Amino acid sequence: MKNYYKLILLGLFISSPLIFSPLSYGASGIVFIHGTGNQTDAATDYWSREFIDSVRQGMPEPANYEVINCNFDQYMWDEAAAGCLANQLHTFIQHKNIDDLIMLTHSNGGNIVRWILSNPTWDSRYIDIINATSRVIALAPSSGGTPLADAVNQGSVFETTLGWLLGYGSDAVKQQQVSWMSYYNSTWLNGTQNRPTLGKPFEVVVGSDVDSAIWDGDSYCAGYQYQVALETTQNWLDDCSDGFLECSSQSAAGTVWFTDKQKTAGREPLSHQQSRRACFNLDSLIRNHI
Amino acid sequence: MNIFPLMLVTLSISALLIACQDETVTGAQDTQAQSFTQASLSAPQQGDFSVTDVTEPQLPPINSSRESLSFISVPAKTLIISPPSDSHSSSSDEYWTTVTGAELNRGVSLSISQASSVIRISPRADTSSGALMHSQSISPDKIQLINLDNKSSASKSSSNIHSLADPQALATAGLTDNSSALIMSSSAKPGKYQLKVSVPLAAKSSYLVNVKEKHSPYQLKLTSKFRVSSLSRSLDFNISLTNSDQPLRPTASLKHSDGSYQTLKLVSNHGQWQARLPETLAMPSSNQGLSEIQIDMQTRVNGIEVIRTVKTAFKQFVPSAKIQQQVNTRWREGVPVSIAFNLDIAAQGRFALSGYLTGSDASGQDKTILKTESANWLTLDNSAMLLKLDPQLIQESGLSAPFKLMGLELKDQGQMARLSYQQEALILEQ
Numbered sequence: 001m002k003n004y005y006k007l008i009l010l011g012l013f014i015s016s017p018l019i020f021s022p023l024s025y026g027a028s029g030i031v032f033i034h035g036t037g038n039q040t041d042a043a044t045d046y047w048s049r050e051f052i053d054s055v056r057q058g059m060p061e062p063a064n065y066e067v068i069n070c071n072f073d074q075y076m077w078d079e080a081a082a083g084c085l086a087n088q089l090h091t092f093i094q095h096k097n098i099d100d101l102i103m104l105t106h107s108n109g110g111n112i113v114r115w116i117l118s119n120p121t122w123d124s125r126y127i128d129i130i131n132a133t134s135r136v137i138a139l140a141p142s143s144g145g146t147p148l149a150d151a152v153n154q155g156s157v158f159e160t161t162l163g164w165l166l167g168y169g170s171d172a173v174k175q176q177q178v179s180w181m182s183y184y185n186s187t188w189l190n191g192t193q194n195r196p197t198l199g200k201p202f203e204v205v206v207g208s209d210v211d212s213a214i215w216d217g218d219s220y221c222a223g224y225q226y227q228v229a230l231e232t233t234q235n236w237l238d239d240c241s242d243g244f245l246e247c248s249s250q251s252a253a254g255t256v257w258f259t260d261k262q263k264t265a266g267r268e269p270l271s272h273q274q275s276r277r278a279c280f281n282l283d284s285l286i287r288n289h290i
Numbered sequence: 291m292n293i294f295p296l297m298l299v300t301l302s303i304s305a306l307l308i309a310c311q312d313e314t315v316t317g318a319q320d321t322q323a324q325s326f327t328q329a330s331l332s333a334p335q336q337g338d339f340s341v342t343d344v345t346e347p348q349l350p351p352i353n354s355s356r357e358s359l360s361f362i363s364v365p366a367k368t369l370i371i372s373p374p375s376d377s378h379s380s381s382s383d384e385y386w387t388t389v390t391g392a393e394l395n396r397g398v399s400l401s402i403s404q405a406s407s408v409i410r411i412s413p414r415a416d417t418s419s420g421a422l423m424h425s426q427s428i429s430p431d432k433i434q435l436i437n438l439d440n441k442s443s444a445s446k447s448s449s450n451i452h453s454l455a456d457p458q459a460l461a462t463a464g465l466t467d468n469s470s471a472l473i474m475s476s477s478a479k480p481g482k483y484q485l486k487v488s489v490p491l492a493a494k495s496s497y498l499v500n501v502k503e504k505h506s507p508y509q510l511k512l513t514s515k516f517r518v519s520s521l522s523r524s525l526d527f528n529i530s531l532t533n534s535d536q537p538l539r540p541t542a543s544l545k546h547s548d549g550s551y552q553t554l555k556l557v558s559n560h561g562q563w564q565a566r567l568p569e570t571l572a573m574p575s576s577n578q579g580l581s582e583i584q585i586d587m588q589t590r591v592n593g594i595e596v597i598r599t600v601k602t603a604f605k606q607f608v609p610s611a612k613i614q615q616q617v618n619t620r621w622r623e624g625v626p627v628s629i630a631f632n633l634d635i636a637a638q639g640r641f642a643l644s645g646y647l648t649g650s651d652a653s654g655q656d657k658t659i660l661k662t663e664s665a666n667w668l669t670l671d672n673s674a675m676l677l678k679l680d681p682q683l684i685q686e687s688g689l690s691a692p693f694k695l696m697g698l699e700l701k702d703q704g705q706m707a708r709l710s711y712q713q714e715a716l717i718l719e720q
């Protein structure tokens with residue numbers, strides 16, 4: 001029995017690079033984790049090459065980065081969502097011997113990361129990820145949900161409504177309704193007030209306003225067409241919002257690193273579309289922070 | 291460069307040999323210093339909750355993993371172990387109603403309580419005819435809004451509308467249900483309006499009309515429980531309308547996560563409302579997602595008709611497991627090493643236990659040492675669970691007996707439901 005135990009230990013030492021990593025092989029790495037949506041090329045379709053390449057220069061080894069592509073239209077716990085994220089993170093950690101992982105999330109990506117950090121006994125892959133994670137930088141996380149998710153789920157919304165057919169609506173949108181997130185925050189997600197902490201720093205960047213005046217050139221960063229629509233949907237939101245999420249939702253979990261105008265170039269606000277792009281020096285703020 | 295990996299291997303093998311030696315020594319110590327104690331869980335206190343009679347879940351589990359997993363972490367020093375919130379409040383300054391395409395073509399009467407309100411028309415799927423019908427989206431330039439209280443020229447549609455947004459624009463900003471919206475003019479008066487669509491719509495097609503009155507002084511607040519057992523026949527809730535002392539006459543609906551609605555019967559008792567859950571289809575068809583209670587009401591305040599809809603989510607669950615009273619603690623050299631529990635279950639499933647170990651400081655105050663979590667697939671033949679503790683963390687904490695297990699929580703990972711919570715669960719005494 002004792003010999004068997006020794007063999008298991010030996011096997012672990014030889015087969016697991018993570019065992020070696022604390023000695024000297026440990027490396028730093030950064031992953032870019034998108035928000036709601038089923039991404040296959042998030043580097044170009046969700047983030048932008050400019051943003052990714054700028055941010056990763058702040059890492060000791062800029063080549064150690066990964067852009068996640070998963071189906072975040074599903075509930076956060078779904079194998080296609082957190083399971084997919086766990087697989088991609090796990091592979092990245094193993095291949096690069098990462099023991100100092102920074103996760104950069106946007107919007108609902110923050111919820112899926114919180115799901116993993118909060119539920120180590122759900123899935124064995126989560127434990128390795130938790131152990132390798134140093135911190136999370138959450139750009140406009142939808143920690144408290146959004147009234148816009150409530151609005152699109154009003155009435156008899158069936159799985160096959162037009163929204164679903166067109167790829168708009170999803171279980172992830174259902175999950176981000178305000179009272180749903182309140183339930184999940186009280187039961188399955190850590191990091192909000194009066195709940196256990198996440199065990200890792202969860203640093204939040206809050207977008208507080210939408211600037212869409214047609215004569216304002218700043219409105220064009222990340223697309224003018226979005227800005228006009230965002231200002232319309234402000235009617236469903238608090239006065240402090242990024243056009244999709246209220247400030248109170250973004251700051252509901254973790255600690256606020258900064259609210260846009262405190263640090264952005266020209267004290268410009270970051271709309272929900274802008275907080276994942278190289279707008280108003282956001283990329284260099286993150287680069288210098290990591 | 292090649293020397294370094296060799297050094298690592300050497301170091302690793304050395305560490306391995308030490309580990310093996312330690313294991314041998316520890317084994318010898320185990321026989322001398324290890325002991326077990328049996329104790330009962332403390333009596334429940336206010337805020338604690340648990341299952342009385344276990345029942346077998348009928349729906350497929352979300353998590354059916356057979357992995358046995360344990361995790362120990364050190365919580366933040368600022369952590370205050372407190373019972374989880376058991377209710378949620380939602381406030382609403384809006385209402386919504388479902389109409390047909392024919393009604394929209396004829397004109398739908400809407401009560402508006404303030405200027406600059408937003409009206410949204412959203413096509414909805416409908417199965418009332420037996421087949422699934424998808425309604426077409428509406429171009430905003432085909433929407434008219436006429437003030438029914440004012441027959442003068444000022445009642446023309448254009449004077450009541452400030453701006454319009456089409457489905458494509460709204461979708462880019464997060465309103466992703468093919469809806470169109472108009473913002474009413476800041477000079478529009480409270481009263482009755484007629485919303486009309488000039489393009490012919492399928493007569494039986496279904497549309498949701500949503501009136502949003504941002505910053506309205508009349509907010510309907512709903513508070514209800516987060517969790518409702520399958521054995522419960524009712525759901526308690528409270529409602530109130532700000533700036534109004536009018537008695538409320540609400541109606542209620544139960545909405546499952548698949549989008550289906552059922553009307554609920556209501557009973558009022560001294561301001562507390564109780565919704566009777568239906569005899570059939572009371573439970574959702576899936577463990578995924580949450581159920582919702584939706585409250586609709588209308589009243590008159592200061593001569594203005596106010597209509598509101600509000601909803602909040604809750605988890606419907608089957609009481610599938612409970613923790614047995616007797617637990618066994620394993621000790622080594624005066625330090626607790628693990629706590630063994632047995633669960634009463636009605637069917638196999640994946641369950642998770644968690645709790646906080648505290649110790650006493652020099653002044654006799656309880657301080658948190660660690661959080662321990664464990665999950666396993668339990669069967670009727672093996673329903674034991676173990677919460678592991680970390681003797682090294684306990685010793686390094688500098689805290690001493692009495693050790694306590696606080697915030698003991700049982701979850702069903704198949705249903706994604708919290709089944710029980712006990713704030714002060716156990717005093718560990720050797």
